[in-house]
Amino acid sequence: MRRALDEGAQAVVVGAGFIGSEVTSAARGRGLPTTIGEALPAPMARSIGQALASPHERNGTTMACGQEVTAIEGSGRVERFHLADGTSIEADLVVAGIGAAPATEWLAGSGLPIDDGVVCDQHLRAGGADVYAAGDVARWHAPGSARRCGWSTGRTPPSREHGRRGTPCFQPWPSRTGPCFWSDWYGSRIQFAGVADGDEHVVVSGESAGERFVALYRRGDELSGALTLDGQRHIMRCRRLIARGANFDEALALAQTMANRHPTTRS
Structure with a gap:
């Protein structure tokens, strides 16, 4: 990807979360024309919405929000991609930053509580006296939130912190703070x-x-x-x-x- 950007690629980034936005920033830092395609109405819309569109707009990134990507075309390599509204955009580099899902299929039948990850208590204990989860797969309730949260952004050092916290010898995980x-x-x-x-x-x-x-x-x-x-x-x-x-x-x-x-x- 770095080589393509250094050679002047016309980039399209699918997904305006952290990964997609960082790639876009790298492309625009090289002066390259760059488009972000995002299915939500704004980058990071679940956080503060339009506020995080502003850095892209100030730096000349083309925004295509509220549109799903319907096709990517090319002969031998990518040449263009299409949005749900019929828009076609030329590109010779497409980067998909569309999120991640915890790999828990191998735990089927284990008896552990699984809900978009491994459900833990404040000690990172996962349904058994000697079973713990750590890293992006761990989920717990944060006070003040109706949903379980975890570290799926990849922006924190979860395994290191979880290793320090996730045993009975240490203090409970400070889940009040949240991610x-x-x-x-x-x-x-x-x-x-x-x-x-x-x-x-x-x-x-x-x-x-x-x-x-x-x-x-x-x-x-x-x-x-x-x-x-x-x-x-x-x-x-x-x-x-x-x-x-x-x-x-x-x-x-x-x-x-x-x-x-x-x-x-x-x-």
């Missing part, structure tokens, strides 16, 4: 901690379509997550607040103080 991950696009860093399926999010610094911002997620009265674009000094404090179950209004006041009381917007 955390990061990604570098176009020279900017995106970081997220917690879970995003809350009741609302509040942009406490910058603007969601701007070059930097800090957004907090609320579920009930608690802070459930935080997303930053070039807000590295904020994210670690947000993680600590999430871990201790901070009240959302308290977290909002602290974040606004850190952001020098910039105006807030809600959605």
Whole structure:
């Protein structure tokens, strides 16, 4: 892939998640025309949606969101791909970053609880006194979230952390914090901690379509997550607040103080 980009490939990236966006950033950094095809209405739409389209737009990436890829064509190698609305785009490099699924088929009949991965308790114990799961396959309930979460983004060192936590000799896994991950696009860093399926999010610094911002997620009265674009000094404090179950209004006041009381917007 690097060789193709270095030789000036016209790239199409299928999937606007972290992997797809990082590849796109690499292509645009070489000045190459690049298109992202994404079935969801915006990159990372399950997090904060349009906010993470802005880095792509500012850097000249062509966005084809809300469209499924229906065909990839070429004679001997890829030459074009087609979207559901009939659009045809020329390309000589196609990269698919469409997510991953945990490989649990080999555990069929094992008696372990399987639900989009191996379901664990706070010690990473998987349904038996001497059975543990670690890494991307592990799933657990994060407080404040109606769904199980895991480390499937691949943006954290899960096996290392799970190895430290996943035995009775160590403290329970701090599942209140939930996942955390990061990604570098176009020279900017995106970081997220917690879970995003809350009741609302509040942009406490910058603007969601701007070059930097800090957004907090609320579920009930608690802070459930935080997303930053070039807000590295904020994210670690947000993680600590999430871990201790901070009240959302308290977290909002602290974040606004850190952001020098910039105006807030809600959605």
